[in-house]
Structures are given as structure tokens and as C-alpha cells.
Amino acid sequence: MxxxxxxxxxxxxxxxxxxxxxxxxxxxxxxxxxxxxxxxxxxxxxxxxxxxxxxxxxxxxxxxxxxxxxLIRVKGKWGLTPLYHGVRTGDADLLFKFLDVSPEAIEDVTVFHISVKDMFEAFQVLVGWLIRSRHEAAQRWEKEPMSWEDIEGNTVLHVAAIRNRPRVC
Incomplete structure (x- = not known):
């Protein structure tokens, strides 16, 4: 040093x-x-x-x-944020802590797409948080994330169908 x-x-x-x-x-x-x-x-x-x-x-x-x-929204390699890590690990406590301190982090498009692909429990946490959120943008967030497109042009519903995730649909 x-x-x-x-x-x-x-x-x-x-x-x-x-x-x-x-x-x-x-x-x-x-x-x-x-x-x-x-x-x-x-x-x-x-x-x-x-x-x-x-x-x-x-x-x-x-x-x-x-x-x-x-810091929750700082993009690292491949544009991934720390919230993405919470989704990948499925750590609900960590996801809640991240969303409590930075609710706007929910707008990071990849978190919903990744949760549908790899971690259904994280998807449930994200959707549950959206439903219970008192944030001023909560109503918009309840509807919009499902129509956001990833870099391949797929919405969350597309990803769920491609990955055969009927519970998400």
C-alpha cells in the first residue's frame, strides 16, 4: 500500500x-x-x-x-449493478435492503429479466416489493417492468415464455 x-x-x-x-x-x-x-x-x-x-x-x-x-446503481462490468447480484443470489433480505435505500434501482431493466431467467424467488420478491411500495412511482412501476425490453428486445413475458416459466406468466 x-x-x-x-x-x-x-x-x-x-x-x-x-x-x-x-x-x-x-x-x-x-x-x-x-x-x-x-x-x-x-x-x-x-x-x-x-x-x-x-x-x-x-x-x-x-x-x-x-x-x-x-452505489446500488453503479454499473460495473457488462452494465451490471449490485442489485443484479442480489437477484442472482436470490437473497431476499439483501434485495429488500437495496430497494429500501434506492427504490429507483427497480428501474434497472436487467433485474426483472434475470430474475425470470434464473431465480423465480427473486422475481417474486421484486414483484411483491412493487405491490407494497409506497414510492411515488409505484403505480407506474407495477405496470411498466413487464413491458421493458432487454438488449435482445425481449420483454419479461417473452423471457418467461422462452424459459418455460408459466408461474411468471
Whole structure:
């Protein structure tokens, strides 16, 4: 770390900020000193929050949320957000926490499509959250996500039909 600071080698910083090392307090202090580190894409196109999710460091993820709720919507490699990770793992508690702090993250089109493809339980959580949401855009969100198209032009209903997911239909 000292060598990275001395030489200005920004590529070394992800190792300092990597929550998998278990040094969450140190990582958060570094981000407090230089907030832009939290949004920077590092190893293979991921932010420290993405890396924390990949390493199942939920306490680090929660600290990131307290630091900056907007981190949920930062797109990493392939345009994927941390909410996408919550969908892929089917972690309902994490999905609810993400949606509580950033309801607008529901507008990330891929989360519905991915949940239909790979994780029906996550789809149920997302739809249930939409139904119960008191957000000013909730009525619009109840209708629109099913008509949003992914990069291949498929709506959620198309994906459900292609993947033979009658419960989604």
C-alpha cells in the first residue's frame, strides 16, 4: 500500500479496498478519505461494493450503503449493478435492503429479466416489493417492468415464455 501511494499506482488500490481481506474499517477509512474510490471500477470492471458482494461480505456492503446509497446503481462490468447480484443470489433480505435505500434501482431493466431467467424467488420478491411500495412511482412501476425490453428486445413475458416459466406468466 505504501508503494502504491508513493508511486501513485491507482491499479493497486483495489487490493487495499478489497473487503474480502476482512479489513472493513480500514477499507471504509480509505473511502472516507477519497470517496471517489467507492465508485471507481477496479478489478475486471467492478467497484469495491461489487467485490464485497462477490465475496459475500455483507457487512461491507451494508457499510457501503450507509456511505452512499447511490452505489446500488453503479454499473460495473457488462452494465451490471449490485442489485443484479442480489437477484442472482436470490437473497431476499439483501434485495429488500437495496430497494429500501434506492427504490429507483427497480428501474434497472436487467433485474426483472434475470430474475425470470434464473431465480423465480427473486422475481417474486421484486414483484411483491412493487405491490407494497409506497414510492411515488409505484403505480407506474407495477405496470411498466413487464413491458421493458432487454438488449435482445425481449420483454419479461417473452423471457418467461422462452424459459418455460408459466408461474411468471
Amino acid at each position: 505504501i508503494e502504491a501511494a508513493r508511486t501513485g499506482d491507482i491499479a493497486s488500490y483495489p487490493f487495499v479496498l478489497q473487503p474480502s481481506a476482512g479489513h472493513i474499517d480500514f477499507m471504509m477509512e480509505m473511502i472516507n478519505l477519497k470517496p471517489s474510490f467507492a465508485r471507481k471500477l477496479y478489478q475486471a470492471g467492478f467497484t469495491p461494493m461489487h467485490l464485497a458482494l462477490q465475496n459475500n461480505r455483507i457487512q461491507a456492503v451494508l457499510r457501503f450503503l450507509k456511505f452512499d446509497e447511490g
